[in-house]
Amino acid sequence: MNEVLLCKYGEIVLKGANRSYFEDVLCKELRKKAKKCGEFSVSRAQSTVYIEPLDEFCDMDAMLAEAQKVFGIVAIARAYVCEKSLEDISRAARELIAPEIRGYKTFKVEAKRSDKRFPLDSMDLSREIGGVLLSANPRVKVDVKNPEIIVKVEIRERAAYIYAGWHKGAGGMPVGTNGKGLLLLSGGIDSPVAGYMMAKRGVKLEAVHFESFPYTSERALQKVLDLAKIVSDYSGDIYVHIISLTHIQEELVKHCEEDYFTLLLRRYMMALSNKVAARYDCGALITGESVGQVASQTMQAIGVTDAVAEIPVFRPCIGMDKEEIVQISRKIGAFETSILPYEDCCTVFTPKHPKTKPTLEKVVEQENKLPFDELVEEAFATMKTVRISHDC
Numbered sequence: 001m002n003e004v005l006l007c008k009y010g011e012i013v014l015k016g017a018n019r020s021y022f023e024d025v026l027c028k029e030l031r032k033k034a035k036k037c038g039e040f041s042v043s044r045a046q047s048t049v050y051i052e053p054l055d056e057f058c059d060m061d062a063m064l065a066e067a068q069k070v071f072g073i074v075a076i077a078r079a080y081v082c083e084k085s086l087e088d089i090s091r092a093a094r095e096l097i098a099p100e101i102r103g104y105k106t107f108k109v110e111a112k113r114s115d116k117r118f119p120l121d122s123m124d125l126s127r128e129i130g131g132v133l134l135s136a137n138p139r140v141k142v143d144v145k146n147p148e149i150i151v152k153v154e155i156r157e158r159a160a161y162i163y164a165g166w167h168k169g170a171g172g173m174p175v176g177t178n179g180k181g182l183l184l185l186s187g188g189i190d191s192p193v194a195g196y197m198m199a200k201r202g203v204k205l206e207a208v209h210f211e212s213f214p215y216t217s218e219r220a221l222q223k224v225l226d227l228a229k230i231v232s233d234y235s236g237d238i239y240v241h242i243i244s245l246t247h248i249q250e251e252l253v254k255h256c257e258e259d260y261f262t263l264l265l266r267r268y269m270m271a272l273s274n275k276v277a278a279r280y281d282c283g284a285l286i287t288g289e290s291v292g293q294v295a296s297q298t299m300q301a302i303g304v305t306d307a308v309a310e311i312p313v314f315r316p317c318i319g320m321d322k323e324e325i326v327q328i329s330r331k332i333g334a335f336e337t338s339i340l341p342y343e344d345c346c347t348v349f350t351p352k353h354p355k356t357k358p359t360l361e362k363v364v365e366q367e368n369k370l371p372f373d374e375l376v377e378e379a380f381a382t383m384k385t386v387r388i389s390h391d392c
């Protein structure tokens with residue numbers, strides 16, 4: 001019997017007039033993912049995306065795993081496709097669903113008949129299929145209030161479908177439906193998580209990484225590109241723009257007070273990010289900052305860096321504990337890469353006593369010891385771009 005994946009939308013359902021635009025983006029993303037798993041048809045009807053295998057070489061397990069990474073889908077059912085006859089549905093229940101629910105103590109059947117030409121109504125159909133399952137599995141009991149597993153039967157326009165339980169989807173909104181943001185991507189734990197979280201809200205990602213070669217190594221850069229690749233599995237392709245801060249850092253060390261190095265550097269990063277965002281049409285900057293985590297992330301320090309930003313700065317990790325961030329990092333498969341011990345430009349030339357309660361006035365006083373705009377222009381000219389795609 002043929003199998004199909006039925007994908008249920010989340011918030012898209014609320015989108016009213018724009019809904020078909022969201023659905024189209026979602027289907028496009030699923031088609032891209034499907035290419036890795038075989039010949040599938042991806043189509044939509046009745047608030048559901050159908051992913052159907054077109055030949056026997058299709059890898060359904062892989063397709064399910066890929067679909068679970070696509071934002072905008074809340075749940076995925078692996079359903080059997082039946083003819084719209086009680087006989088065929090009962091056969092699927094007996095031969096395929098009964099073994100699937102064998103390990104459960106209680107179940108219930110929920111039938112839904114959107115094709116009203118089907119002779120049994122939902123109640124009768126639920127009862128019939130419940131009976132089939134009970135006789136195939138005498139140890140399982142029906143519990144309509146709090147069942148361990150729900151078996152669904154859906155009589156739709158195209159066919160009838162039967163399945164036991166759901167697989168969790170990634171939630172969120174389809175990537176690209178909420179504009180584009182520029183992720184400041186370091187090699188740490190937090191910024192890949194921040195990128196993932198914004199992508200989940202439908203924001204397409206572009207990324208900027210600041211290096212300080214030769215103080216930072218080629219391997220450190222490769223680690224960042226590897227992280228971008230991990231995030232791109234959820235967000236789609238990412239262009240990573242790499243900018244050298246080497247000269248800026250050397251000038252800071254020569255001319256400015258040590259305690260201000262990190263803050264000043266972060267203001268340069270923001271200024272450069274403004275320029276990258278403007279060139280590539282990004283409506284917001286995204287960072288992995290979390291309030292109080294390190295000296296440069298106190299409320300005052302964030303205020304001082306934020307003052308340079310010309311567009312909104314999204315900090316999705318701002319209220320999270322490290323442990324919570326680590327949990328997401330593990331979930332998306334980034335953690336093992338993030339903890340590789342390579343240096344970051346923020347970790348070279350770090351002050352021994354960074355200012356935790358800086359005032360903007362003092363920071364600007366230090367900053368004015370150098371030709372800020374000139375150094376920004378010069379660094380911007382070092383920008384190189386790499387396209388990261390999860391498929392290659």
Ligand code: ATP
Pocket residue numbers: 183184185186187188189190191192208209210211286287288289293294296297344345346
């Ligand atoms: P992360 O784990 O993301 O590296 P962190 O806790 O180490 O964060 P910081 O080093 O202070 O914190 O950086 C704060 C944020 O600034 C990062 O989350 C990232 O968004 C940005 N950032 C830091 N270093 C770089 C870099 N070399 N290139 C691009 N962005 C950076």
Ligand code: MG
Pocket residue numbers: 186187188344346
């Ligand atoms: Mg860092």
